[in-house]
Amino acid sequence: MASTRYRESPFLSGHHQPNRMEVQAPDLFIEGELPADLAGVFYRNGAEPLYPPTEEDYHWFDGDGMVYAFFFEEGRVSMRNRWVRTDKLLLEMKAGRRLFGVHGNPVTTDPAAAGTRYNTANTNIILHGGKLLALMEGAPPVELDPRSLDTIGEEHYGGVITTTFSAHPTVDHGTGELLNIGSLARRSGPEIRYDIIDFDGHVRRTEFIPVPHQSMMHTFFVTEHYVVFPVTPLDISVQRAVAGGPMVAWDANRPTRLGLMPRRGTAADVRWFEAAPRHMMHQANVWEEDGRIIADVAAAEGTALFPDTDGTRRTHRQTQQSLRRWTIDPAAATDVVREEILNDRDIQFPRPDDRRMTRASRYAFANSNLHSVDGRVDGMDSVVRVDTDTGVDDIYHFGPGAAAGELIFAPRVGGVDELDGYAVTLVHRPGAAETELAVFDARDLSAGPLARVLIPFRIPSGFHCNYYSVDNPLYQQALGER
Template sequence: MAATNYRESPYLTGHHRPTRMEVDAPDLFVEGELPADLAGVFYRNGAEPLYPPTDEDYHWFDGDGMVYAFFIEDGRASMRNRWVRTDKLLLEMKEGRRLFGVHGNPVTTDPIARHTRYNTANTNIILHGGKLLALMEGAPPVELDPRSLETIGEESYGGVITTTFSAHPTVDHANGELVNIGTIARDGDRSPEIHYEVIDFSGRPIRTEVIPVPHQSLMHTFFVTENHVVFPVTPLDVSIKRALSGGPIVAWMPDRPTKLGVMPRRGTASDVRWFEVEPRHMLHQANVWEDGHRIVADVAAAEGTALFPDLHGRRRSHQETQQSLRRWTIDLAADTGAVREEIINDRDIQFPRPDDRLMTRPSRYAFSNSNLNSVDGRVDGMDSVLRVDTRTGVEDLYHFGDGAAAGELIFAPRVGGTSELDGYALTLVHKEGAAETELAVFDARDLSSGPLARVRIPFRIPSGFHCNYYSVDSPLYEQAMRA
């Protein structure tokens, strides 16, 4: 029997509802004018389950990866979108139905899928080593053709990296290295570990180190500076054993401090020093850098999370757990292991981003989507975009209107531009009830005046996760597109 509809779920209705289609749109209508010096590709990944989930508790992170690509040049824009054809999705397409339990839960997965890896490839989409890679933590990257978005297959770096990959590896633009972590799901007596990996600009793995960590946590991100790497172990505890006995696979532990393991980038596991901050939920940072003997991390953090329950199944509300932009300062010279926390801006934000070219080095501005009037920004939509000057606290905000759902806001450098604000800021936005979605293009120095141009996509693109922009003159673009 063919699939007919999605169940009622906050992440399968409204602006989250999947469109279930793949399109090629060669020349989109543009309101306003696309700047002549904006030329490159904007990729976005997100969760769009092709088949209705079978578990009761569908989770936003659980859908199949759908990649959108916008190619912008000469004042014109084209787009296409394709599902990432993972082995999981191909098997489900063959059967014509959902086979996997939520988060790949083995208890609720159909036995015919037990030899197939649960890989949704739905979280991030990056260019590195000449390849376009769709990423989720918990599985290897999946390579796509950077133009056609055709799925090429799982990338294992010649069999060298066989553990899971991060959804947020860091590109150090100073040398082109991709710094990655892989978590290893493990229960029982063996202590949890992660893998730390470095891949050079050409895509060749050059470094692997196994790092013991205090708890098996959902390490969605980690920090890289010029000389250090930081492994955040947050109170989001992961346990397959608990899931097999009916508990949550990911649970918030309210009394567990957030632990930050600091290691020199060229160091080994024996060099790791652990620092503690209060129990904090933290999935994303704007940027992290060194200031003398200090590590400065500008993060989106909160005292808890609405995304996962505690051990008793209780889940807190979005309002109680709004993330704000905070600065964590780790003093490597101090005797104490304490981390200083300051709130830079207390607005409700979701995905903070820097000028990517400054990742690992000092930066001044944090771009993000933000929420002014929604009750729950994740469910109802983030209705605004925000740029914060982290030195002065001055903010630059644009509200798309109540009920709007704006995605991650990213900086897109002007062709030939080198300084931090010399360019544009891009986000996909859906207005409540609209049949269309817009790719809004702002002057990066002035969000509050509204978009310079709106690329009109003639259907609703469901809200998703991460996006990246590669200018035609960036080394990563040139490397991937010259083939």
């Protein structure tokens, strides 16, 4: 049976519509002045399903990982994109059709896929341990060649990590360590596995931490001395699914619980703090200040990504996220987390200068929505930088209907200070033939892009991006001269 068009879905049409192709562009046209001290690589991962699901609703998180790489070298920008050839995708390519159910649902998965892991590797793309790793929540990383993007295979850390992995592990740029979690549904109850992986990619420590209930723990926090495990009301329940309800659901009757543990602690050291029910999948940065833990996060009172426990669906508009500060005080007598709103704009993916993750930072970059009715569906039409000390923002609007991706701080070669560099995002303007990789002065977004790298086709909106400057040890370890 020949493939036909995608089924109806807001995440398979408009700026989300996949292209189903891999390309290589050796020297892209650039408008404006590309800064000479911007040299490195910008990676982006996202969901581009080769085959559409046949029976179920598509979900934004379900498509096959497609990685784009932009190399900034000697004033030129080259680009290529490749699917992550997971065992799942290779099996479906051989069959010429979709075999797995949405999210790997075993009930709707073709028996021909039995024994193959559902791994889309579609969420994040990082350098660590000298390797380029495509990440999704719930399956091991998949290693790609950092230059060609050819798939090398699942990374199992010498057989130590063979099951779940986070899409948002934290690199501590001070120590070079990668701190990671994986969710585990055990017969004895839900747990997470917590790993410390050293700069060279060796697992140095693994702890198992029981959690209050099985939640979609999309991220977790790391500071210089602590880790925090956020258990949000986004609940996962096989029993509820068996009873005919949603497997993943927003349970507004549950609080948000934050488990604080010393970085080299054990389950016995965990202290649970409590906040109001919050949807939270991404933090800008988390650090320690005067003995307290400061977490700047994108959070909302609910989510449109999954139904409520009773099956009700909220809209993204009703559940837009703002930049909030959570403060945990280990010295306090109560276990209450303090929350304040730092900036109330509708934001999606907040990011700091990555080199400051785990240590104090002042600025958060994000893609945001000024005028779209529903930014997740219609497109995030702007980018913003927030001064978290004052709440003052610096915003640039790409125009009605534009779709901007995650905004990444890209340090100037040799730059050390927090705003000494650029901010980079992929943006598609409605009706435009091309996509732009927009390069801003990190200190002045509202002035508009300094340079626009033109990609001569529409790149579908995706998930997470990372930029590695040529002087970043992670770049040198993976891409430097050998």
